[in-house]
Each structure stands twice: as structure tokens, then as C-alpha cells.
Amino acid sequence: MAINAAVKGDSFERYIEEIRSIWGDGKDPQLPFKVKDLMANLFSSTTSDEPWMAQLIREGKPSRELYRDPDFGFIQMGHVHSKGHGNAPHDHGPCWVVYGAYRGLTEITLYRRTDDGKEPGRATLEKKELHRLGPGVVYPYLAGDIHSTHAVETPAVVFRFLSYDLLKVERHRYDLEKDTVSVV
Template sequence: MGYELDQFISDIRTSLKRDPGPAGREEVRANLERLLQNQDFVEKYCGDKVERGLNVLYEDPDLKFQVLAHINEKARVSPPHDHGASWAIYGQAKLWTDMIEWKRLDDGKDPTYAKLEPEKKYRLAPGQAGIYQNGAIHSIDYPDMSRFVRVTGTNLDMINRISIDLKTGKVKQMTPQQAT
């Protein structure tokens, strides 16, 4: 029997209680990769028969982290965005997601404007996970039918997050999460 969702959740709780910072989150990232090796888990929560959209698999009542399955029907390229005061870990279940991590070139003092340049580009393939610490700006690009599992430090709909228009530099508040 492979590594299961309930064990993953228990391990998240243990890691974040011991160290809620980057080291504990790195343990969560590594365990998400371990979970994604379990093909029964992938099929049950991210397979072709799973309802399309954003599915909350677990929300911790004490630590507030969430485990979500993004069951995407349509391809999407997101604008650069952050997760506000939260962190996020993306783990690829099916197909791929191209990631760009962005570096701010401005001083960040103007809340309506940001100047960005790409800092790192890579592809998450099935079984791989990437971590984005509090305030990190990144963008995602995935094809039709891509699937990933995301762990966030909190319900992102409850905090301020921003997206940035690359052409104009305009910063805007993000709307509630969804999967295409």
C-alpha cells in the first residue's frame, strides 16, 4: 500500500508544528512528491473521472493549511501573482505546469505598480513539487487537462493576494481561487 492522503496530512501537521517556516515547508514539499508517486491517490483525486474544478481535499482546523486538487479542463496562463502572507506548494499529478518565478525590480513602495523580470523558469512534471514562500511572485502555464495538488498555508480566499499585468505593471487584488 502506498503513501496515502491521511498519512500526508498527518505528516504536514507534524512538520509544521515542529517548524512552520521554510524547513518545515520543505518537508511538506518532499512528502507531496512522495504522495504523488501513489498512482491510486492520483487517480482517485486527480483522474479523468474526477469533477473538474478546484476541490478542497482537506482544511486543517488548527493550523489552517489546505490541500487542494486542481482539476483543470482548459489550458491557462496565469499572470504573475503571489499568495500574500501565505506560502504554496504545487505538486504535479498529470501532464505538466510551466513555472516562472519573478523578481521585482522596483522598490515595492507603490501598491499599484510593479516592475518584474523572470528569475527562474522550469517545468513541473508528474511527481514533482515546487514551493513558493510568503510573498513570492510566480506564474503558471498548463495545458488542457493538467492536474496538480496544491498545499497552502491558509485559505487563500481569506487573505489579500495580488496579480501583476506584465504589459502595464498594474497591480490588482486577486479574486477567489478557481480552476479552469
């Protein structure tokens, strides 16, 4: 398996193998929830002194690609966020994503659109839900879910599983102050 040479660990390799074994055609609507469970298992079976995890934490990189699947196209990212890290509301277009916290506390806000979407470039949002991701907490977000993230307790070690390469799809970013939406 083509796992990044710096990320060799039994628990991580097992996690990737488990995802590959259930992937099928990638269209099972339960997949995001199955990956959520597998990621939670990964966290509970990985101690912070396991070399690959210790290295990830020690290096403290804001963003790192840990694995990219050559057959199915999914990607596992690892992030270490410092105080104040956050982003504007966005969606992942046609892709789904699983966010999980290994350390720290990250808040993820979910939004609903309150406009009818008929005026190009314009969007109004209201907050729908707040997820607090402390250690071991994992949530899936489905295609079109609008969300933003905010690191509350840091360093926040966050895993982000992408169903596909986001650079290859059309997705959206929202501006809460200007009530606008733009293609990323």
C-alpha cells in the same frame, strides 16, 4: 480526521497525518520544504487506479478542496487543468504554497520586481526562473514569491498545498502589460 468523504485513501490520509505531525506552530522555515518532500512521497506512493486518485482524475474538476485542517488552517487543493489554463503573475501574500504535478506538464514562471515599489499600484516584473512540473515534480514557493502557472500538457493534475486560506489574507496580482499591481 475530517477528510472530504469522496477523498478516502490510505496514501492521502497518511500524507495529511504526516503534515499534521510536523506542523508544530507552523513557523518553521523548513516546513515548505518538508511538505514538498511529503507531497513527492504521496505522488510516488499513489497509483492512478487508487480510488480517490482515479475519482479526482475522472471528475476532472478545475479546482477542488481535498482537505482543510481544522486545527492548523492549511488546505490541500486538487486541480485538473485543461489546455490553455493559466493565470496572471500573483503572490500569496504572507502565505507559502507547494505546487506539485501528478500528471501532465505545468510550467510555473517566477518573477522579480524591477521597480522600487514606491509608486502605489505600479510594478514592473522580469522573468527570473521557469519551473517545469512534470509527473512527480514538486516545488515550494515562499511568502511573497511572484509566480504564474500555465498548463502545457493536459489534462494536468496539479496539487496545491496552501499554508492558510488565501481568501483570508491580502495578496497581489500583477499586470505585465500595464505594469500594475493590485490587491486581491
